[in-house]
Amino acid sequence: MNGEFTVTGAKILFRIPIFGGIAVSETIVNTWIIMALIVGLCLFLTHGMQVHARTKRQIIAEFIVNKINGMVGENMGPHFLQVGYAPLIASIMALSALCSLSGMVGVFAPTSDLSTLLGWSLLVFVLITYNKFRAGGPLGYIKGYFQPIPVLLPFNIISEFATPLSMAFRHFGNIASGTVIMGLLRWALANLSHAIFSLLPGALGRILGNIPLLQVGIPAVFSVYFDIFSSCLQAFIFCMLTMMYIGSAAEE
Numbered sequence: 365m366n367g368e369f370t371v372t373g374a375k376i377l378f379r380i381p382i383f384g385g386i387a388v389s390e391t392i393v394n395t396w397i398i399m400a401l402i403v404g405l406c407l408f409l410t411h412g413m414q415v416h417a418r419t420k421r422q423i424i425a426e427f428i429v430n431k432i433n434g435m436v437g438e439n440m441g442p443h444f445l446q447v448g449y450a451p452l453i454a455s456i457m458a459l460s461a462l463c464s465l466s467g468m469v470g471v472f473a474p475t476s477d478l479s480t481l482l483g484w485s486l487l488v489f490v491l492i493t494y495n496k497f498r499a500g501g502p503l504g505y506i507k508g509y510f511q512p513i514p515v516l517l518p519f520n521i522i523s524e525f526a527t528p529l530s531m532a533f534r535h536f537g538n539i540a541s542g543t544v545i546m547g548l549l550r551w552a553l554a555n556l557s558h559a560i561f562s563l564l565p566g567a568l569g570r571i572l573g574n575i576p577l578l579q580v581g582i583p584a585v586f587s588v589y590f591d592i593f594s595s596c597l598q599a600f601i602f603c604m605l606t607m608m609y610i611g612s613a614a615e616e
Contacts (some may be wrong), residue, residue: 374389374391374476374477376389376445377389377393380422389477391472391474391480394463394472394473395480398462398466399459401462402462406471408421409422409425409428411421419490423425424427435453436607439608440610444607444614449610453607456602456603457602457603458599460598461599463475463480464591464594465592465595470594473543474534476540481535482528484532484534485529485531486528488531488605489525492613493505495610495613495614499613527609531605534601534602538594542590543590546583546586549586550576550583554576556576557578557579558576560578
């Protein structure tokens with residue numbers, strides 16, 4: 365599989381010899397590793413829980429649960445909190461943030477693959493549609509496409525299917541742009557370092573000119589925003605949009 369990539373840029377690691385050969389890419393493997401880490405972290409934080417929190421692990425676990433429950437209750441309403449949407453929102457947020465942050469350790473970030481975000485957005489779209497059917501029934505769902513006036517039917521259809529696409533491309537665009545900017549920054553610093561230190565006389569200039577000294581420290585400062593802050597922010601925005609779209613669908 366050397367040199368074989370998917371259309372989204374993820375390297376294909378191997379193929380499963382069924383149905384003509386199913387490609388298993390870096391995106392799939394890294395996503396499953398991150399999901400395993402999340403499950404392991406949950407088991408660690410909730411191991412040996414008691415009625416009254418006595419350990420730091422349980423305090424952290426209860427803090428996370430309370431925050432997620434508060435977000436879901438405030439943005440979606442008590443009904444969605446009761447039927448169990450809080451674990452879904454927490455799972456999406458944790459998976460999105462860790463998938464984006466995984467790029468900092470040198471692996472392919474699953475959120476750099478558009479297919480990952482399209483899959484998440486498709487799940488959100490199914491939940492939106494389900495809640496619209498649940499709120500108004502099949503006739504109410506169809507009637508919604510003709511609101512407020514029938515002439516807007518084509519635009520309402522486009523808007524309906526544009527929702528998951530906009531969510532996917534928004535998340536992907538922000539993560540991909542941060543990756544591109546950091547790559548350009550490192551390239552620029554390497555060339556600037558060569559231009560400056562190669563001016564030194566003799567062997568010192570030849571040696572230092574080939575060492576990207578300006579790449580030490582400076583990219584780390586920008587990484588705080590483009591890698592850490594942006595990754596967590598996009599995970600939060602994706603979950604907020606998920607809650608808003610599903611919550612509003614139940615009200616239609």
